[in-house]
Amino acid sequence: MVILISILVLGLIGFIFAALLGLAAGYFKIEEDPRLATILAILPGSNCGACGSAGCHDFAEKLIKGEVLVSGCLAGGEEVAHKLAQVMGTEGLVIHKRLATIHCGANEKVRTKRSNYSGIGTCAAANLIDDGGLNCKYGCLGYGDCFCACPFDAIRMVDGLPVIDPEKCTACGKCVVACPRAIISLRPYANPVWVACNSRDPGPVVRKICPVGCIACKICEKLVPEVFKVTNNLAVMDYTKTGINCDPAIEKCPTKCILKL
Amino acid sequence: MELFGIFFSALLINNILLIRFIALCSFFGVSNKIDTSIGMSLAVIFVMTISSAVSWALFHFILAPLHLEFLRTATFILTIAALVQLEELYLKKMIPALYRAMGIYLPLITTNCAILAVAFLAIDYRFNFQQAMVYSIGVSLGYSLAIVLFAFIRERMALAPIPKWFEGYPIAFITAALMSLAFLGFTGMFGL
Incomplete structure (x- = not known):
């Protein structure tokens, strides 16, 4: 009997938390720009801060908002800038390493x-x-x-x-x-x-x-x-x-x- | 006065890191830099307070009436894991700046033994809800105090001429032992 109750109680608690998490995941959903993941994959990811942003993630967000240029990533240089230009649709820029x-x-x-x-x-x-x-x-x-x-x-x-x-x-x-x-x-x-x-x-x-x-x-x-x-x-x-x-x-x-x- | 005693007992006299030796992994793991130790402290204060409140309520309103006290370990682990997930989702949406400031430390805390220990101790001491809250805030502030002080010392030690065979963790453990001795000096304060 005790075993049954404990399984029931623990299962119920687990279920309630699972339901809560499921609801919260829907309620607190964040619309992310699909380009963000692509841009993050292109960036060097060393978070060096040379671009003036607080790490690569911050730079990617600013890039999508149009606050920085594709050539802004100094560490990535020419190669990254060209790839970013492709993602952002601003090809044809000349960047000097x-x-x-x-x-x-x-x-x-x-x-x-x-x-x-x-x-x-x-x-x-x-x-x-x-x-x-x-x-x-x-x-x-x-x-x-x-x-x-x-x-x-x-x-x-x-x-x-x-x-x-x-x-x-x-x-x-x-x-x-x-x-x-x-x-x-x-x-x-x-x-x-x-x-x-x-x-x-x-x-x-x-x-x-x-x-x-x-x-x-x-x-x-x-x-x-x-x-x-x-x-x-x-x-x-x-x-x-x-x-x-x-x-x-x-x-x-x-x-x-x-x-x- | 009683709440005052509970608070300072948790903060100094029974400091969770230096006197009880709980959560030592994070004490050595994230005390390299002052920044990371402050991030960890913030996350601990945040999670510990909320999780001990919820686990106290679960124990007293669900487990105790059903005489299922022996289930508390499983229940509390479940509670803490789920709560941290919830908090993460909430912070990411509502306070992204705080979410980014806490960064990796928030999910790391799920497995921090201090959180579970506080949930247990609040029940072992037969605290009522108010006392349990004061206790968990005291413990988490005590954790922050110890780890930030330790990070300050370790940053100084990075520049100090330490003998080759003591560099790194050996000297960190010796320092922790000395800090622990210093905290023993609080024993007997406030008649506790």
Whole structure:
């Protein structure tokens, strides 16, 4: 008898809850845009936040509402943008892939130090105290904040200097934000040349403390004036100009601080 | 005064995590970051209060009159699982911001032993409804207090120079033990 009652009671409770859940599922039903699932499947799903939205789901919702563009997903780049354009019916857009660029070429072996830093092992912390012990107050500190920030495993630390994997890099910009010295920037993927120095120190100072730093000799500016310009003791490239032959400048640069992939 | 005693007993003196050692899995699992621990705490406060109210009513109005007290484990598990589902559906529709803030923690709580423990304890202590509510709010706030404090400590420890063989869970357990000792200091307060 007890067994019968317990089965009945438990079964009844279960049934009531099941009925309640069934009713609630109908009552609280949410009309989702059918494109949402398709868009979510296309997006990288790493929730990196580079687009400015709170994760991929948020981006997808905003895309459907028309608040962001199909090219808004920086991590997905060209491929994702084209697929999204197909879903949203806005094909024919041209999107340029970009690449993170390290504007420093001085690895552990070359960097000169004026003191030994032994504090917290992050660039952000080291940068606060005596420039992390480095003579150069513009160059890479080498504790790998960018390496830790990269959600796509595109940065390797080689001899204390980050190296970007051009195929894995999605130009999400996480490393750009992570670097306390603003050494990293994004350049168009089509441009294989970059200036691997960030130092605004005058030439003689750079010459003393770094063998691979820009000494602002202006040779590059003379050889390829379309692209290079020396401002604030530093050679600055116009990365948007692609297809210009920079080889003479790369060859003649006395400290070899202009690099090519 | 009695409700006050129940509340502080649940919050501090018999803290569910540090004194009773219930729900330790989530205590170590989601205390890596302060954000996640706060999310978990919110979800626990929300679910614990509602589920203990419903399970108290079920026990006193259905199981006790039919002399089916032995069925309470099965019934409460059923109740909690169904309730969490209901709450999830409701939140998703009505308060999507809160739903997204709680995220994965809401369904995770279905299997959290603290929720079931509170439903049991409220009955074992022979609380009336008002007392049971105060008790479950106290317990859930105690859970939040312990896990958020622990998350603060663990975030600090991530930067501390810890010996290699203590890194990760060993030092977390040692810290939890020390926190537990500290909470033992509350014993005897309010004459409890």
